[in-house]
Amino acid sequence: MATGTHTGRSRFTLIFLLLTSATLITLDARDFEPLQRTEETLSDLISPLRSGADRVFEPVGDAWAGVTGYDELESENEALRQELQKLEGQQILDSDAAIRLESLLDVLGLPYVQDIPNVVGEVVTANVGNFDRYSVQINRGAEDGIRNGMPVVTRGGLIGRIDGDPGRGHSRVTLLTDPSFEVGVLVVGTEDVALASGGGHGEPLMVTKGLEIDTEVDIGDEVVTSGVDRSRYPPGIPIGTVTDIDFDEARLLQLLTVAPSANTDSLSFVTVLLYDPLEDG
Amino acid sequence: MTMAGAYVRSGLFLLSALVLHLALFSDLRVLGVAPEVPLALAVTAGLVGGPERGAIAGFAIGLGIDLYLPTLFGLSALIYTVWGYAVGLLEERIFRSAWWINVLVTAAATAGGLLVYAVLGELLGEVNLYTDRLYTVMGVAAAYNLVLSLPLLGLWHWSWPRLLGEER
Numbered sequence: 352m353a354t355g356t357h358t359g360r361s362r363f364t365l366i367f368l369l370l371t372s373a374t375l376i377t378l379d380a381r382d383f384e385p386l387q388r389t390e391e392t393l394s395d396l397i398s399p400l401r402s403g404a405d406r407v408f409e410p411v412g413d414a415w416a417g418v419t420g421y422d423e424l425e426s427e428n429e430a431l432r433q434e435l436q437k438l439e440g441q442q443i444l445d446s447d448a449a450i451r452l453e454s455l456l457d458v459l460g461l462p463y464v465q466d467i468p469n470v471v472g473e474v475v476t477a478n479v480g481n482f483d484r485y486s487v488q489i490n491r492g493a494e495d496g497i498r499n500g501m502p503v504v505t506r507g508g509l510i511g512r513i514d515g516d517p518g519r520g521h522s523r524v525t526l527l528t529d530p531s532f533e534v535g536v537l538v539v540g541t542e543d544v545a546l547a548s549g550g551g552h553g554e555p556l557m558v559t560k561g562l563e564i565d566t567e568v569d570i571g572d573e574v575v576t577s578g579v580d581r582s583r584y585p586p587g588i589p590i591g592t593v594t595d596i597d598f599d600e601a602r603l604l605q606l607l608t609v610a611p612s613a614n615t616d617s618l619s620f621v622t623v624l625l626y627d628p629l630e631d632g
Numbered sequence: 633m634t635m636a637g638a639y640v641r642s643g644l645f646l647l648s649a650l651v652l653h654l655a656l657f658s659d660l661r662v663l664g665v666a667p668e669v670p671l672a673l674a675v676t677a678g679l680v681g682g683p684e685r686g687a688i689a690g691f692a693i694g695l696g697i698d699l700y701l702p703t704l705f706g707l708s709a710l711i712y713t714v715w716g717y718a719v720g721l722l723e724e725r726i727f728r729s730a731w732w733i734n735v736l737v738t739a740a741a742t743a744g745g746l747l748v749y750a751v752l753g754e755l756l757g758e759v760n761l762y763t764d765r766l767y768t769v770m771g772v773a774a775a776y777n778l779v780l781s782l783p784l785l786g787l788w789h790w791s792w793p794r795l796l797g798e799e800r
Contacts, residue, residue, distance in 0.1 A: 360684065361684035364688065365683070365687050368691045368713045369710065371709075372706045372710035373706070373710065375695075375705055379706060397696075400647075404652065405655045408655045411656060412656065415660050416661075419661065478658070479666075480697070481665050481668065481746070482701075483701055488700070525702075531759050
């Protein structure tokens, strides 16, 4: 094991590396473009190695997830069974909600999400570290027309947005469960535009701003993106369902708890809407 | 082996470890926590190679993993550099260690490194780092790295075989 003496050279090396790291942090915090391009280039260089290793080790990861997530899968199955029963029982209500949403969109003259050009991407890495539970990386990037801030959806609804300038063939998606994630929303059947924010991993979204206390909202109401002027999200993308309503008497606002309609766990494929509010809005 | 040869070998080892971490280890989660292979690499490099090599290896693997993290580019490099150096220095001056001490040091340094990462990250404006979950992450990642430390220590000895004999 190590027995050498601590030399002036090693102290110099340490100081040099620390200064380099601090410089990189400062440049990155200031969105220094050449540094971002270098990051993308390095990431693209490693990408083929990583893709190959992903293919080789995917069965191992799947097997591990099967073993360690067995209890979770059981409870998820049970929850899905209950959800199915609930959905069967509320089919009529659901169709009513869909009609209400459609009519609202008609009234407001809002475009359907399906009309917006989009790109389907595969999730290549969920989170590589232990602190990035609110982001995933996909295998589509700038060369596919993806830009910073574009909305990302699945069949269930909004799951997040593109975070930062994408690389040539990859980009990062910030999930809507991120507590710093905010999106303008509309409760279907009302006209108040409110602000919803992520509640953390496995937690519902919270609507804490913008919904007047006298606005009529019920448990089970659908919540969609508002798409107000220059919003980064087009209108009408499903966000979730109201599961709880509280009141802030001091601010005269309603506080909603919203269960996300799209599952952000175990994502495989996602759709990036190539939506630019300045061009499309 | 020449100095250049040893550094090429170490570089290839670090690159392979980074790719393995991205493709395999980051999926092997217990309680939602993955092993902190890059941090374990920095710490074990310090234990085997001393402060200077610990700092260099920490910086290199830190930059590599920073490419894939949403936090500021350079943050992991900064912390892993300090950790590789500090552990190397402690090893030289205090531990002069038996293998089992090195294993325990790797686990303790992993927990400490994650705490420093979270605190420094929050101070630099990052969010969601210092949360209630941090202590779970520290505990599970430390246990994971305790297990990984033995093969990593062996691999570092393989990377720097003759240099260690010549320079120490």
